[in-house]
Amino acid sequence: MLVVADGNGSYGSSSRMSSNINLNKNKDSSVSISKMDLIIPFSPEVPCDNNGQRMWWAFLASSMVTFFGGLFIILLWRTLKYLWTVCCHCNIKNKEAQKVNNPMNSQADGPTKNQNDKEDVPVSEVGWMTSVKDWAGVMISAQTLTGRVLVVLVFALSIGALGIYFIDSSDPIESCQNFYKDFTLQIDMAFNVFFLLYFGLRFIAANDKLWFWLEVNSVVDFFTVPPVFVSVYLNRSWLGLRFLRALRLIQFSEILQFLNILKTSNSIKLVNLCSIFISTWLTAAGFIHLVENSGDPWENFQNSQPLSYWECVYLLMVTMSTVGYGDVYARTTLGRLFMVFFILGGLAMFASYVPEIIELIGNRKKYGGSYSAVNGRKHIVVCGHITLESVSNFLKDFLHKDRDDVNVEIVFLHNISPNLELEALFKRHFTQVEFYQGSVLNPHDLARVKIESADACLILANKYCADPDAEDASNIMRVISIKNYHPKIRIITQMLQYHNKAHLLNIPSWNWKEGDDAICLAELKAGFIAQSCLAQGLSTMLANLFSMRSYIKIEEDTWQKYYLEGVANEMYTEYLSSAFVGLSFPTVCELCYVKLKLLLIAIEYKSEQRESRSRKRILINPGNHVKMQEGTLGFFIASDAKEVKRAFFYCKACHDDITDPKRIKKCGCKRMTYSKMSVYKRMKLACCFDCGRSEHDCSCMSGSVHSNMDSLQRAFPLSSVSVHDCSTSLRAFEDEHPSTLSPKKKQRNGGMRNSPNCSPKMTRHDPLLIPGNEQIENMDTSVKRYDSTGMFHWCPSNDIEKAILTRSEASMTVLSGHVVVCIFGDVTSALVGLRNLVMPLRASNFHYHELKPIVFVGSLDYLKREWETLHNFPKVSILPGTPLSRADLRAVNINLCDMCVILSANQSNIDDASLQDKECILATLNIKSMQFDDSIGILQANSQGFTPPGMDRSSPDNSPVHGLVRQTSITTGSNIPIITELVNDSNVQFLDQDDDDDPDTELYLTQPFACGTAFAISVLDSLMSATYFNDNILTLIRTLVTGGATPELEGLLAEENALRGGYSTPQTLANRDRCRVAQLALYDGPFADLGDGGCYGDLFCKALKTYNMLCFGIYRLRDAHLSTPGQCTKRYVITNPPYEFELVPTDLIFCLMQFDHNAGQSRVSLSHSSHSSHSSSKKSSSVHIPATNRQNRSSKAREARDKQKKEMVYR
Template sequence: MANGGGGGGSSGGGGGGGGGNSLRMSSNIHANHLSLDASSSSSSSSSSSSSSSSSVHEPKMDALIIPVTMEVPCDSRGQRMWWAFLASSMVTFFGGLFIILLWRTLKYLWTVCCHCGGKTKEAQKINNGSSQADGTLKPVDEKEEAVAAEVGWMTSVKDWAGVMISAQTLTGRVLVVLVFALSIGALVIYFIDSSNPIESCQNFYKDFTLQIDMAFNVFFLLYFGLRFIAANDKLWFWLEVNSVVDFFTVPPVFVSVYLNRSWLGLRFLRALRLIQFSEILQFLNILKTSNSIKLVNLLSIFISTWLTAAGFIHLVENSGDPWENFQNNQALTYWECVYLLMVTMSTVGYGDVYAKTTLGRLFMVFFILGGLAMFASYVPEIIELIGNRKKYGGSYSAVSGRKHIVVCGHITLESVSNFLKDFLHKDRDDVNVEIVFLHNISPNLELEALFKRHFTQVEFYQGSVLNPHDLARVKIESADACLILANKYCADPDAEDASNIMRVISIKNYHPKIRIITQMLQYHNKAHLLNIPSWNWKEGDDAICLAELKLGFIAQSCLAQGLSTMLANLFSMRSFIKIEEDTWQKYYLEGVSNEMYTEYLSSAFVGLSFPTVCELCFVKLKLLMIAIEYKSANRESRILINPGNHLKIQEGTLGFFIASDAKEVKRAFFYCKACHDDITDPKRIKKCGCKRLIYFEDEQPSTLSPKKKQRNGGMRNSPSSSPKLMRHDPLLIPGNEQIDNMDSNVKKYDSTGMFHWCAPKAIEKVILTRSEAAMTVLSGHVVVCIFGDVSSALIGLRNLVMPLRASNFHYHELKHIVFVGSIEYLKREWETLHNFPKVSILPGTPLSRADLRAVNINLCDMCVILSANQNNIDDTSLQDKECILASLNIKSMQFDDSIGVLQANSQGFTPPGMDRSSPDNSPVHGMLRQPSITTGVNIPIITELAKPGKLPLVSVNQEKNSGTHILMITELVNDTNVQFLDQDDDDDPDTELYLTQPFACGTAFAVSVLDSLMSATYFNDNILTLIRTLVTGGATPELEALIAEENALRGGYSTPQTLANRDRCRVAQLALLDGPFADLGDGGCYGDLFCKALKTYNMLCFGIYRLRDAHLSTPSQCTKRYVITNPPYEFELVPTDLIFCLMQFDHNAGQSRASLSHSSHSSQSSSKKSSSVHSIPSTANRTNRPKSRESRDKQKYVQEERL
């Protein structure tokens, strides 16, 4: 200490004494910059003239003095007093520690004494008896009450102090945050003062930083008192890090004020307060995850230790060693010390900055041990946490004037690329929507590259929709919709559906008004969505059930082969690919470029009938309108498909169009009779200045802009709310005959009137043995080959059967359905099938040719190949092995159909599942006859079936037939496996599915084509309603709610309301070989056929099913056909073409039931199709037809085939 005070040295101006000691008094240099130069001492003496007259010479003038100025005369001798600052802290710390220990010792002794005295008094009370005890208890009770009152007061104060410093209350949180902020402020003041000498004279009233530091420390002192009062263990509190920081930083400030001098000292300890940084952030609810808390903890400990150690090195190196009279100091700034500590911890040690003092070097020895260990453990962990931090963990920032949607669920490269390809397709016009993907797994490199290619419209965030915090990050409350993708290839479809339902629940719980479009795999799981209170399909919520639509598409192919391909292409966005060569791909791709759009009709169409508007749009606007949204008198909206000429177009009617892009559809909106009536080029039809059109445009919303629109399609209304549409069409069959009610007792429908229904049957009653099936001679039926076992996931065969049992078929038109597969699997599906008529089961395997021959697969109208085992195989290339093997097995079969002539007799075998009460169940009129094949929806197709005089016999083709002529449709999981179905095609393995020959021909179907429905439904939710109406046979929300309750159809009585539901449009194929359109089939124009069919029969044509090699000049034996969607007006027809068309239900078609006969398998356009495609007879044939049933059986007859 004596050395610290200095041996006394006046600041005389006459120079220094011997030994080279000098008096350093320059106030503008650092205290550490001590010099032994005499000139320095001379210049310093000029600033202290009061002592310039003499200088003090002592034998040991090695004492250090501080700068002294006239403004702050803290010590005329410039003597250092660092010991006073340090002593204040040490006295405070050890004094308090001594008092606490003394208090604990006295308290312990008092407790021991009281314990002994209490035992003595208790013994005395027992010995003296109760009378004496009563006299002595009273003062004791009073004393206990006084002690209790005192303890209660102290407890209240302690509790109050605890509340004040606790972060559990708002006051406590504010106080804790304020203390931390002021501690950081005090540390900043230390950083500022570190550029000054270690010890210097300062005037409290003139030094601004000292005043601020004083105010901070007064607050710290008060907070220290609160902490002391609230502490349960005072000794432990006294030894806490925060308490030690206060001991060595608060008292020196008061000493500074008293001595008018400042010592930098241990103020660097304030950096230890940074350790509490993570706690403060948790109090403010900023840190929520364990990784973020851990990261901040590591950083705060590392930085606080680093800064504190740098402060100690700065102090000792600028002061020097006390035993060396502080002569071995060196001038280092604080930040140079920070640099020194970092290179020391990292073991680099450049040597440019190093410790010179013994204290500094000793500290560095111990710091290297601890600092190196901390650096080696903390830094890698910090880097790992930062590296593992979610790269996509930010929040979405909404762009003004731009909508965004959130896409979640199964996010993979395949699902995202398919979605973006369709959603951002150029044919959609300008899509001003930003797509935000949310997934809990970060994207791989390929997916990340895909996002970067679409960075202007796509953003990805890592998180889960089950976490409300993540939903807030993607701004789900302001999103236009949320789309949930499903994993179509998962092993457990029910588990995948449950996951998506939970996502819907989470999103709806966070924001009930958000519009959700979700994919579902299983039809029966759709019922769970109805349990969500905020789920409302009228507000745009939709569930796209892949199993329902997939099997519905396949069912339509059983009725009109190729329809599944056409519909799949219509709601998928495909760019036009131009091919110059005259090949089948040229015409197919021209049709593929068509999509389905909606647009409001111009006011010029108001009051016109639907066929008139439809013809005008096709001929003049080059647009194909297939349906409208009709608003009834009670303002309920319904989607009507080809409603007929009785319905007039209203103002603001929404039309459904098939066109190549959205701009073409605008013609229907801009059309004005006054301005565009004489225009022949449809491209010139643009917006005109007519007043009516402008008014209408202002009234109607944009067509393709995403909108939440109430969807209430025609098939979605209850029967009572749907007005019956009376038909005024020319009857295709004479209607003056008495309607035959022979089978009225079996014509039963479900409670909605949408489907044929029968009483539940036990599965044993519909099982056929191989011999029974062979004796039945099945023909004109549908064979369903199903692969599955007791452990396979259910695929929902009800969705396949329901469209084939739609009520707009007459009972005799229903095709018999035969399932070939494992009985164990079919037993699991049977509960959903036992209410449908004409269903049989042949236990076996589709790979067995014996089973296939038993069900006469060569005489079937369609063979469907399905598998329930596809998703149980990891190798994608092997997922379709069963279906491919079955398909190739059937194609390689050879059939000799010379089964002879079977006489019709009343003893014919009735297979299980058939009711003998129906005349159709007789050998001739039931299973043994060859009915015409129903190949379409809603279109009566009339054909010549047999020559007169051959009705009592079953006429069967006598020629050899191979399995290649059997109509088949195969379900595939992996698109690339389509190359294995046709061995004679030239499809490249990398060819997209829609470009392959099997898909274009309608013989293959993959669930991946349904991905496009997500974006199509978002842009227009009526598209999904229209598709479901066409492919499901008329499923309604009422029916779905009923199935959710009972898991089965409920039978109902035939009331006028339910029977009216049969009057709905259907699809069919029209043959051009014979009938009133035969003249157009040979080189005629498609547009002429379109207009003639629409005017004469109210049939709306929308595509062609053409032989693959029909364009060749030489005859070809190939029977494959492909789909041409919406051909142009001038498209040339060939006689073998089949025309897809829409027609309303015909009530009189039931009269021709008894006139059915077997048709020969002639070798017309396609050998098997000769019996499955029908034509309309000429008017002469119908007018001269006899009235009696016997004579009608010898004429050419017509069969109306419908979906």
């Protein structure tokens, strides 16, 4: 209470006053209040003052004097400056008037006066002030590192001062404290000294001093800095207005932006709202805490109530939220008055800020964090088309149990948050899968997923998009963005159109040698289908080999049992043991199959030629000329990765007598460190096995052996077997299993490798590598028959008008043994890339007379668009029409074709998935319902002779490439070999009306797929993970199915978009010497004795040793396992059967056949039609043997099988 001393009276309520004073600690001292002429605030509850006098007015006065005093000075300065400006302006006007009145004087005095004026200007002073102002501005604007540090430091110290306030709020509002003893007061003093210096910098840098004086941060300093100095002077502390430091929280978002932490508008807005709300809340709570604990001054501070600061915070929150429980409330008049005004603004702020904050938090990306790499664990980034279907297919194959432990974490990056189903899928694989929302086109998102440390980046494409070119363009942009961010990252991307692969070559950092790969779905799809034209069912077998399938055991003796046993096989790679070094590929292949139960089909071979010393090539079923090197990588067909380890662990010394391949594990042999001489001796021994001489007489050691000494020393060591023992064992193995070539003829053999027991005319040297060979001598170098790479047949460009056949012309042509391609499309349809379908059928490892004629049936407008890529291939014709017209189909003799391919370019233009394949399904059912007259086929068979490709009648009788005698022609369309492309896997149920496939059955389990009559692009999804784990897999697939496409050829096609013809040279003709896929018939010929009850393993060894043919599967009639087989002509695929698998005469064997140079030499004319492969109705093949006496075939087969088993002592 404020009381006035008037000299005549004393303080009111003297008795109450005396009682309050008696409570003081100094009870013995007499207390008397002298009369004053001033207003004195006092309180009996101040513990440090004997008379209970409060000094809060001194603290408040220091702040008010500072604020209003400075404001007065600024206003006074502005007033004087304004008056000075007005006076100067008046002087200038007077001087101008004098110049008008006295022009002569002004001219005479002008230069002198102007010079004096210039001298009066304090140039140096103005420059110094400007530089200081600029320096101060830079310091507080965070433009430099020092400035950012200063700004952040000021904010941190402000929060520290607020923390000290929270600590001191538990003490009385005003208390006596010794500066030298109070640690918190010392820290607060240091903070405020720093704030004072920073205030000076801000004042110097301010352009408008008045607005600077009135801004919030300045007001905070006025009411927090001066009271600290007063506290030191008076040795007492007043909590006062120190809560205003909470207003500094408003700058929190600016500080985070300076630190480059906040970058998005939503995050900045969220932090702004939260900081304003919290700072206002804490500041208001501080004011309530002050007035409620102090009381009203006019009530002599008697109406105060003890409230902690956090109770005030609680009071303000329930007030803003309009709840008002009433347990805590304001008692003072100042507090209630403040609450009246605060509830208006606080309620408005609470009602607007809180919902917006909640909305921003709710709209924040749930998957917007950053990936944290785990030490010792790789991670890959998967982006592109991320849907439930694509992700589930990818994860199913990538995380398959048949792979070794996949210690790779998969990080998905997509700009759309996953739906509930996809989110559930991620949660099921949460230990190895993470999802982040973002775009690979944004470098910030690439940094979030740690793309620079990722092992690879996989880009999935939308196979069902309406515009394939646009989808490819988007994926190419993703590649550009990723490569721009990190050029060394390995990228595996899916491409839909083959011609778009050329754009990837334009990216400077794209390098297929470093692991970058583009999986072109159109190219591989067409290649798989083309190989089915050469050997029906091969598309199914290859698709199953490169997909990870679990073994499903079936007890019943059904066709599904044998099919699923083959489905469980996959393609793996493993380095070969050193025990195989020096052996030929057929020998190693036989040993792996018989001993290790593994099927070796290809190796990665490093050429010893000087010009290609560093180049590695993948050789599929090479001949005897290829010897195993140290560290040779083999490609195996096996059921899981653990089985393939046998090829790496195999040791001749330790595992020679083991019959159970599961016991072949890492042996305990000590590894020897061979000297250069021992390595030279081992290589010489391996060479001597070929020439048959002693090592002293051997002269076949090539110079390349010496050059590879150092590299071989660094290769895998051999087991600790002496060189003598090793050579003896290897020589014994060669003796027990003689090479397929004569010992004196070890040059590279390009045709069918025959055993030494064959007639001399069947034993040949390589006609491309031996000088003076007849083929090279007769080679016409003036005619271009092949493309510039020598990989494909080529002809000069044909006009499309010459290739068009009318219906009558097609009927007169009497087509047979050809390929009919039914294509649905129009001028608006996306191109399917028919060149990729034709190229494997025009590979140069076929002779010209072996090429199957290709007839396209479809819209002429569409085929004109595709013709630009087809006009350089021979034997290609077009029948304008529609595949739904039976007249067009009869005109092309579809009943005499080797394969009918049904494609559609309109599949992506329909939204309903069930209707995407309607045209292909209708065409398939249309063909199957057709009926044909057998008399036409008989007449054509009698007149033409039907000598299929590669079946030259001049070949020896025991050659497996002898002529195929065509049986009666097809009379019903259901027996026509057909392969139909599907987009939607579930539509496969409509192709066969007599099957019992469930609509929910997976594609690979359905009968049409198992029979090789249906193909869907979805089976290629597994190539992404297969390519990641082994980049050689994609090269092997492309080598198998594309007919020989290479990166060099892609570069040429990128330049010209067409094959370029080239003259035949020994180098280009040598490219023809590569194996091709064929089918071997068992019902007749040299293998007929094994066809009736023989073992598949005996057939495998005989074909490999006699003709260097590598068998890898069976195409069997569906009902062959029944005791009374029906009339069903459908066949299914059996991949890599076991050795003891029993054969039946109707089986067709998938094999890799060597190129036969002599097959086309006896041909005088290349215009004769040729036919190969087989048809479903006649159970034939592209490899057939003339009829022989088949009496007592079963007994002969058993005798031959028993004899061969006795000879195989190494089993």
